[in-house]
Amino acid sequence: MPETPLLSVQNLQISFRGEDALVPAVDGVSFSIYPRQTLAIVGESGCGKSVTAMSILRLIPTPPGKIIAGEIIFNGQDLLKLPEKAMRRVRGGQIAMIFQEPMTSLNPVMTIGDQILEAIFLHQRLPARQAVKLAAESLRQVGIADPERRLGEYPHQISGGMKQRVMIAMALACHPQILIADEPTTALDVTIQAQILELLSTLKTKNNMSVLLITHDLGVVAENADVVAIMYAGRIVEFADVYELYANPLHPYTRGLLACVPRLSQTNQRLTTIPGMVPNARNWPTGCRFEPRCTDCKDEARTQCLSHLPILRQINERHWVATFSAPGYADAKFTLPGLPVRRNKTPATGRMGATD
Amino acid sequence: MTELSAHPAIETPSTAPPASYWTLAIRKMLRPWLVKIFAAYIAAVLLISLTVPLLASGKPYAIDIHTGNGWVTRYPLFADLTTRDYLTFIAGAVIIGIVVAWRLTRVVEMMRRRSLRLGIAGVLIGAGILGGSALAILHHNRFDGTDYRALIKSGMAKNAIFAPIPWGYAEMEPLSKNAINELPSWHHWLGTDRSGRDVLARMLWASRVAMGIGFVSQAIALSLGIIVGAMMGYFGGIFDLLGMRLVEMVEAIPTFFLILTFIAIFGRSILMIMVILGVTGWTGYARFLRAEFLRIRQLDYIVAARATGMPLWRIMFRHMLPNGLTPVLVSASFGLAGAVTIESSLSYLGIGVRPPTPSWGGMLNAAGNPATVFHWFEALPPGLALFLIVLAFNIVGEALRDAIDPKSLS
Numbered sequence: 001m002p003e004t005p006l007l008s009v010q011n012l013q014i015s016f017r018g019e020d021a022l023v024p025a026v027d028g029v030s031f032s033i034y035p036r037q038t039l040a041i042v043g044e045s046g047c048g049k050s051v052t053a054m055s056i057l058r059l060i061p062t063p064p065g066k067i068i069a070g071e072i073i074f075n076g077q078d079l080l081k082l083p084e085k086a087m088r089r090v091r092g093g094q095i096a097m098i099f100q101e102p103m104t105s106l107n108p109v110m111t112i113g114d115q116i117l118e119a120i121f122l123h124q125r126l127p128a129r130q131a132v133k134l135a136a137e138s139l140r141q142v143g144i145a146d147p148e149r150r151l152g153e154y155p156h157q158i159s160g161g162m163k164q165r166v167m168i169a170m171a172l173a174c175h176p177q178i179l180i181a182d183e184p185t186t187a188l189d190v191t192i193q194a195q196i197l198e199l200l201s202t203l204k205t206k207n208n209m210s211v212l213l214i215t216h217d218l219g220v221v222a223e224n225a226d227v228v229a230i231m232y233a234g235r236i237v238e239f240a241d242v243y244e245l246y247a248n249p250l251h252p253y254t255r256g257l258l259a260c261v262p263r264l265s266q267t268n269q270r271l272t273t274i275p276g277m278v279p280n281a282r283n284w285p286t287g288c289r290f291e292p293r294c295t296d297c298k299d300e301a302r303t304q305c306l307s308h309l310p311i312l313r314q315i316n317e318r319h320w321v322a323t324f325s326a327p328g329y330a331d332a333k334f335t336l337p338g339l340p341v342r343r344n345k346t347p348a349t350g351r352m353g354a355t356d
Numbered sequence: 357m358t359e360l361s362a363h364p365a366i367e368t369p370s371t372a373p374p375a376s377y378w379t380l381a382i383r384k385m386l387r388p389w390l391v392k393i394f395a396a397y398i399a400a401v402l403l404i405s406l407t408v409p410l411l412a413s414g415k416p417y418a419i420d421i422h423t424g425n426g427w428v429t430r431y432p433l434f435a436d437l438t439t440r441d442y443l444t445f446i447a448g449a450v451i452i453g454i455v456v457a458w459r460l461t462r463v464v465e466m467m468r469r470r471s472l473r474l475g476i477a478g479v480l481i482g483a484g485i486l487g488g489s490a491l492a493i494l495h496h497n498r499f500d501g502t503d504y505r506a507l508i509k510s511g512m513a514k515n516a517i518f519a520p521i522p523w524g525y526a527e528m529e530p531l532s533k534n535a536i537n538e539l540p541s542w543h544h545w546l547g548t549d550r551s552g553r554d555v556l557a558r559m560l561w562a563s564r565v566a567m568g569i570g571f572v573s574q575a576i577a578l579s580l581g582i583i584v585g586a587m588m589g590y591f592g593g594i595f596d597l598l599g600m601r602l603v604e605m606v607e608a609i610p611t612f613f614l615i616l617t618f619i620a621i622f623g624r625s626i627l628m629i630m631v632i633l634g635v636t637g638w639t640g641y642a643r644f645l646r647a648e649f650l651r652i653r654q655l656d657y658i659v660a661a662r663a664t665g666m667p668l669w670r671i672m673f674r675h676m677l678p679n680g681l682t683p684v685l686v687s688a689s690f691g692l693a694g695a696v697t698i699e700s701s702l703s704y705l706g707i708g709v710r711p712p713t714p715s716w717g718g719m720l721n722a723a724g725n726p727a728t729v730f731h732w733f734e735a736l737p738p739g740l741a742l743f744l745i746v747l748a749f750n751i752v753g754e755a756l757r758d759a760i761d762p763k764s765l766s
Contacts (some may be wrong), residue, residue: 051614057658057662057663059662059663061654063593088666088667089665090665090666091662091663091664091665092663092664092665092666093665096639096663096664097660097663099659099660099663100656101656104655104656104657105657105660106657106660107377107657107661107675107679108377108657108679109376109678109679110675110678111376118664118666118674119664121642122665122666123665124663128470128471154376154377156377156718167660170664271665
């Protein structure tokens with residue numbers, strides 16, 4: 001029996017109110033996550049990856065944000081149409097989220113225990129004693145020593161890496177089906193990063209949950225993701241399972257990103273860069289948004305790139321891409337990106353990037 | 357004294373409960389000895405204002421009186437207390453009880469602590485309400501015009517236990533004794549005023565008016581300011597626009613003249629003054645809290661709280677308010693000083709509380725009355741008390757502001 005996606009986002013469009021016009025941040029994003037899978041959304045700052053993640057839990061401040069179109073289907077219901085009260089049950093209960101800045105993600109005037117207990121009581125009816133036990137247990141699960149004592153401490157008494165562990169403990173205390181991790185390691189130093197990611201993947205297996213990992217670090221992706229979506233200027237430009245993507249990157253942007261990753265085997269000192277700048281969201285080009293920086297589109301192919309925006313099409317079983325230069329793109333059709341695959345071993349392309 | 361560090365856990369043994377942000381701030385605030393003294397002064401005045409009916413009264417706590425059936429023990433002071441006095445005691449006892457229970461339960465393990473605290477608070481408040489309403493129904497205080505000192509002198513009473521200051525605020529020495537404008541003595545520690553009333557007793561009773569007006573009016577103002585400010589800051593948009601216009605409108609009202617007008621129309625009433633001060637005094641608090649909420653609402657832990665599915669009211673009042681309250685409390689201590697000043701100004705003008713109820717402003721007025729001889733011992737105590745309490749509120753407010761200044765909290 002084919003698996004059904006746990007969460008699917010379809011044609012999501014989000015804009016923010018600028019000074020005089022609506023500025024699109026996310027422009028027609030579609031993807032799906034299957035159970036027990038890690039989907040990584042990769043892109044540079046401002047490409048809309050965090051906005052996409054936040055919109056799943058409807059955490060975009062409105063105004064200035066506005067969801068123009070799209071559906072976010074979770075367990076058969078459209079989260080964007082859910083009443084606020086039902087939405088609150090989803091938040092934290094079925095879909096949990098951890099954030100980029102562990103230093104400021106805990107309330108400074110409440111003890112860690114009070115904050116975890118609060119999260120537990122929001123979604124579970126438990127006697128107090130059992131809830132404390134659960135809170136301590138979830139702290140132990142994320143590798144915090146002496147959890148009973150930590151429960152009574154305040155956030156200023158623990159380190160940044162420990163705070164991120166507490167955030168994860170809090171997110172997992174109610175056994176969510178999906179954990180959205182919005183750049184969970186960006187603010188941490190490299191050794192702690194590795195520990196936290198290791199912890200996330202252990203807990204993912206243990207708790208049978210899916211992870212939506214937002215990151216800009218391809219090294220992190222190679223080590224942790226099953227499926228990767230590359231975002232550029234508000235759109236997904238490439239979607240593939242992690243082996244396929246690293247072995248056979250089709251979009252020129254993806255190739256550029258992979259070329260940027262420093263390799264231990266390389267001897268030259270300068271890192272490769274992608275020339276040019278991300279276009280301003282206020283006036284995206286009418287054609288392909290990567291065209292000004294693209295190395296693929298030259299000569300006669302360029303007219304099409306300038307006038308038509310390539311949509312994401314499935315060019316083979318495990319690969320979706322949005323570029324005219326990809327082989328077989330012209331005959332491919334749009335389908336909802338999503339791959340019910342799971343990693344069972346470290347890919348050959350792993351152990352690369354700056355996080356090693 | 358040990359230096360406060362950013363990581364108190366390193367210093368404190370693991371058995372001690374870790375210090376919360378508030379504990380740290382208050383400890384830091386109280387560090388200078390000057391602030392300690394003034395904070396103690398405020399606490400003392402507050403305590404006196406709550407217990408003054410027991411401290412200064414012409415009626416003895418207990419006395420044996422000779423009646424037709426022999427000697428009978430009576431308790432005139434307690435019989436003479438009004439229902440309002442008793443209710444004040446009960447309220448004070450409940451509040452102090454909750455504070456003490458809060459401090460004592462700090463060492464209790466966390467989850468039991470929460471239920472224990474809620475339980476104690478519930479029991480105390482319940483007992484307070486029950487006792488208070490029972491009292492309000494059952495207690496009738498009769499007017500007791502007996503002069504117990506005369507009774508003792510005539511031998512009709514004995515074994516009297518008087519209050520530390522055995523004078524009521526309106527109790528005059530008999531005209532025959534010609535004890536008006538007496539200098540301080542063992543008999544009257546601060547002398548007597550031009551009507552032969554004990555100045556110290558009046559001083560203590562006057563603290564009740566000052567503290568009452570200060571705290572009640574600022575409690576009203578704080579409640580209004582917190583609600584309006586929180587709404588403006590959290591929701592923004594149209595709430596903010598309309599709320600700020602309301603703030604500007606209320607700020608344009610000259611409070612002092614409004615009170616004068618109301619007194620001219622409705623007569624003098626201390627309750628009315630409290631309400632007017634409260635209803636016009638919330639704007640500063642609302643502004644402060646609005647600014648704080650605008651800042652706090654975009655902080656990560658608020659977004660994180662929303663991501664756990666927390667209801668709105670809980671985010672606003674359990675997560676945002678405690679983080680945004682400190683500047684409001686700083687401003688509240690200045691607000692207290694302001695309310696005390698306004699009350700004494702009104703009383704000085706002779707339109708505050710109704711005589712013979714004493715108030716520091718009224719006593720100053722009486723002392724400075726050009727129709728009588730000026731006596732320093734009548735003017736100095738109320739003037740000094742007023743000066744010190746306003747100074748104390750300002751110094752404590754300043755210290756709190758410095759203590760919560762992030763640049764100094766380390």
